[in-house]
Amino acid sequence: MAEEKRLMKGNEAIGEAAIRAGCRAYFGYPITPQNELTAYMARHMLDLKRTFIQAESEVSAINMVFGAASTGARSMTSSSSPGISLKQEGISYACGADVPCVIVNVARSGPGLGGISPSQGDYFQSTRGGGHGDYYTFVLAPKSVQEAADLTYLAFDLADKWRVPVLILADGLIGQMMEGVVFPKERDPSSLPAKPWATGNQYKTHRPINHVTSLNLMPLELEAQNNRRFERYAEIAKSEVRYEEMNVDKAELILVAYGSSSRISLGAIQAAKALGIELGLFRPISLWPFPAKRMAELAAKGKRFLVVEMSKGQMVEDVRLAVNGKSPVDFYGRCGGVIPTEEEVLAEARRVLGK
Amino acid sequence: MTEKTFIAGFGGQGVISLGQLWVYSGMKEGLEVTFFPFYGAEKRGGIARASVIVSSSEIASPLVTQADSVIVMNEDSLAICEEAVRKGGVLIVNSNLVKSAPRRSDIRVVKVACNELAEAIGDAKFANMVMMGALSRVTGAVKLDSFEAVLRSFFPESKHKFIPMNIKAVEAGKKAV
């Protein structure tokens, strides 16, 4: 029997999903608008006799994750934009050392201290690596509390499967709003994948020693190591692309949006329908890997696009790369923590269509 | 059916719990729901606002900009609340604390003496529940028929002693409109 639907904040749902996914260690530092997540983990991880530490900084928190995950334990940290900037060093090391972990960004507006209202201004940082060196992190963008839970649960599996850090890119809206959510069932710890590369417990198997490190001072060796990682990235790009589309066949114009802005776009699409205007929605769920192939197909069919973001225009660059000049790509965005309204988006779509 | 509601008041009036209980009840009645609070940097006092939506289909933006119904709990919130109502929508006013008259003529205005009715039950802090009863009756979006069971699962055990008062307040609100 399916579990009962619960009314929960996005922040808390992410926490509960992580616990059910078998997260054994959580490390966090207070920052708005994700504080409920850290508090949720404090309450529940301690009750479950798992590890919770309020770290002295976001920097320490990600490095505690690095240490815990190095032993093979499912580990997570969360923060909001300024704190995620601080974590970039640790994320780069985790990528370089192939340490799987989950990082949640309940994004707010920037740059700098910016504001605490929802924003999608961290798209570049999330999808371009974010720290130093050649790497990517998996980026999953939920649109609802239910999806925040589902994607967090999935993130732990993807991290382990591909030995990469997985970033959940939510925002203050997803984190703070409450919706109904049904959780996936608690993972049986014995069902989790083995991690022969992890440190610790050598005495049980007498295996050769394991080093978890990103260091390699031999350029040719390091290049080969990076190449192997990029071969994995290519596999990910082939098999792990996720997106949702709606009414794209009939649409005169396809709105492209992820996370919160896809919800607003959906409202604009519904309002357009009432006016006899057919709009479609293309919603990337995995921002990296980006669903470029499908976008290119739609462009080849002559579809035109309006990208809607809560930023000055970041994902629009990926859309333009995917479309490669084959069809027009327009952009509408608000930033600074302003959430665009359905009416604004509809007006922009009508302007683009000349209707 | 989709009912988009905007609620505003000041901190301590129970605006947030009104919104949460409204969507929780809606969820228990089988609806899709979303509750999005305005969150500020201040932790006490100040404004309290929330967007709440209940619907029989997937909900688009959680942010209510063209509200079907608006609840205004205090005088200071009147201006912003009046703006938020869509043409033909309803503005429900706590008439004990909102003394000015709304200016718009293209909306329906319903007045409920929330504080007075709550005090008659025993405590002004149930004014928010009186308002919820009124919202239920005016919009019909959430019926609040099996409200007691909903309250039992919403509140922790330690607060169950307040359930009868909550129910009375909701009933009083329903009757007032």
Next chain:
Amino acid sequence: MELAYGHPKSLKPIQTKYCPGCGHGVIHRLICEVIDELGLQERSIITNPVGCSIWADLYFDFDSVQPPHGRTPAAATGVKRMLPDHLVVCYQGDGDLAAIGTAEIIHAANRGEKFTTIFVNNAIYGMTGGQMAPTTLVGQKATTAPNGRDPGEAGMGYPIRVCELLGQLEGTKYLARGAVNNAVNVRKTKQYIKKAFEAQMRGEGFTMVEILSQCPTNWGLEPGAAVEWLEKNLIPFYQLGEIKDKLDGAAAPVKEAGK
């Protein structure tokens, strides 16, 4: 015939990259001798720092984790919390611990994290080429303090006594300072390490052994002269001994023989 003394099992039998006269090699050996004596080789994990001892994972024959510069205690926290029955050695230099990683060491110590920090203090940055460290003495020259460390006009601050600083924190249970300048101090340092490791395995709280160590290359001295310089300058400023011992299951204090 019984072998009285040999190469520690948990130290790989290879030549290190360390400079002639460097203290790291001796310190590595001491750690490994204690690990062997406690039978913990397959239950040990070292978090090795950015700095000369970044190469520690080439030499120690057990698992390792290599965190970013200064974050060693944070990573060691993660490792130890997941593997409480393992020996976790958080190896740090003076730049890693007392400069870039100050927040991490203070808070790991204050939480009473149950790993052992081996803090190698040679009063200079080694790998990057002789820059001023937080532990550089007043007047000591460095490439970034060409006229000597000047806390006055140049505003270079004062050398930090880490054991004494951490000693104020209730989470710290055992803090000792040794040196590897002569056989007596080497032996005593080994006893400190053993006491700290045993306390860790009993789960007592934060333990640290600071070790004054020679860096002839960056001090601009021959190995022999470097030992003399350490004795004449570092030891008088950084008092040797058990700075704090609040261990419950405490063994007798390490004897101050040879003083």
